[in-house]
Amino acid sequence: MTTTPARSATRWPGLDTVPSGVRTEVSARIARKIFHAAVRRLPVTVRDGAEVVGLGGPEMVVHRPDEFYRRVGSDGLIGFGEAYLTGAWDAEDLGGFLTVLAAEMPRLVPGWMQKLRAVYVKRPPSMHRNTTDNTRDNIAHHYDLSNDLFRVFLDETLSYSSALFDTSLTRVVADGRRHLVATPPEGGAEDGGEPLAQAQARKVERLLDQAGVTEGTRVLEIGTGWGELAIRAARRGATVHSVTLSREQLELAEQRVAAAGYADQVDIALCDYRLVEGEFDAVVSVEMIEAVGHEYWSTYFQTIDRLLAPGGRVGIQAITMPHDRMLATRHTYTWINKYIFPGGFLPSVRALEEVTAADTSLRISDRLSFGTHYADTLERWDLAFREAHEQVAALGFDATFERMWHFYLEYSRAGFASGYLDVQQLTFERTRA
Incomplete structure (x- = not known):
């Protein structure tokens, strides 16, 4: 299904008038x-x-x-x-x-x-605060733009998160914490390198491994995307309850799940994570915590703690930033907030450790950092997006939108290429029954 672009070709509030006075x-x-x-x-x-x-x-x-x-x-x-x-x-x-x-x-x-x-600096508007009333609109602003728009630059898995390319892993110590770091990918977007779909599959499979997803596992996925993780979990013999707030993603994800033959193992619901009930052996979430908002990190992890069965594990892929920069910018209204992700905010690993230690029984037991892989992923997306100019225009998106999207992808790539941002797979386990 193709939706009407959220921003019309003639209405870009604030851009028509140059500040004066x-x-x-x-x-x-x-x-x-x-x-x-x-x-x-x-x-x-x-x-x-x-x-x-x-x-x-x-x-x-x-x-x-x-x-x-x-x-x-x-x-x-x-x-x-x-x-x-x-x-x-x-x-x-x-x-x-x-x-x-x-x-x-x-x-x-x-x-x-x-x-x-x-x-x-400007503070985020109150309507961007991720309450149960606001979150649906914040998510729709981005993810309900058009499924066809995302198809033009994503690979066939429709994975809208960092891929994990086939590189070696090294164990490092930073701030007294041991974790794995993936070496940079060999071969960039322009000179081939590993196919993106293959690297996206590796990302998903590793996260499922970390969460212990096997035959008979009851999986909760927070943030459905377009269904790739749910399909792969079902392929392992798991049953999956996946929740999303994007109607567009839900519709296409259900189609993809059915086409793959797993409709009887995967249930997808239009539901806020805070309202989920039940018990699950594994909870997985790929780059969704960035949309939670720092005011609700505690609620997010308390919800997971409540839903996780004894002996269960949690696998989360998260974009992170340095702790000092997180503290300095947590009340800042940014270009990304205004144009791309209303209500979005990136955590630091330290912040997640502090929240889970204070409010839950969950603790990080494994950590993989692969920020350079996100830089490569974003470069590939941007090249595909620019090559699809005619398709994007045919969908009803104007030249200003194209400049905005190009800036968003390259602005994001710069964060990872410079090391200012990172992406991590974090495994959480319980420290008490």
């Missing part, structure tokens, strides 16, 4: 000084009118400086992204340019300004 003029001048000071010491090339700034590297061209600095001065990183959507600036190697910035993210803004963060 005396206060904007002042903030624009400050933004220009801060931006130039930041990029002057970075391996990038910024062409700002007649001026060229930076040490040389991926190039950014500021086409309309007045607009660019007005937007950045008025709205910070949201304005930075919006200036890209309007074409006020561009970069041929967008991902490469953003990766340099992401690597310096904690240091881009002067220390004195970071201390005043709470004064000038």
Whole structure:
């Protein structure tokens, strides 16, 4: 089924009008000084009118400086992204340019300004708080755009999360914690490498292994996606109860499950995770905790703890960020929140450890980090998306949407390529009966 695009071709609130006024003029001048000071010491090339700034590297061209600095001065990183959507600036190697910035993210803004963060950054609107009333709309904003849109850039498994490529694993110690780290994939998106569908299958199968899913296992999946994990769990002989808040995903996932011959083993429900009842031997969730909201992490894990049978295990794949950055940004309204994931927020591993230790009997027993694999996954998605320009346009999405989606994929890739973000498979087990 194809839905009507959530954003019409003529309505992009906030983009038609460039910020103005005396206060904007002042903030624009400050933004220009801060931006130039930041990029002057970075391996990038910024062409700002007649001026060229930076040490040389991926190039950014500021086409309309007045607009660019007005937007950045008025709205910070949201304005930075919006200036890209309007074409006020561009970069041929967008991902490469953003990766340099992401690597310096904690240091881009002067220390004195970071201390005043709470004064000038916008807080998320109350409607983005993931209450049981709001969460459905937050999820629909992204996942109910159009199943056909996601088909044009995902592989045949329709897996919308990081793949795990066939690389070696090393055991490292960080912050006193031992965990596995996957070495970077060999062969990027443009020169072949392992097929994405194969790497996506490996990701799912490993998570099912970690959760102990075998013949007869009662599985709860939080966040259905388009059904790939449920199908693979059923193929092992498990019974699966999967919950989602996306009507579009539910419809297609049910079709895929039936086509695979597992309709009698898989039940998919349009249901908030907080309302699930029953007992399950394994609970699995792939990149859904990012949509929970930090206010509800405790509720999320308490729910899992309540539903998990004695001896059961939990497998969660989560995008994570450093703990100090998580603390600094948890009340910040971001470009990603505004345009892509309303109510979304990334946890740190430490935060998850603290929440589960304080409020549940669950503890992390195994941890695999593979952030570089997400960078590769996102690069492949972006290449496929851009190659499908005509299909995207035929679905009713306009040029601004295409720039937005390209920016979103490359902005995300930069986070993982720079090491600012990570993705982890976390296994949880009980410490008491």
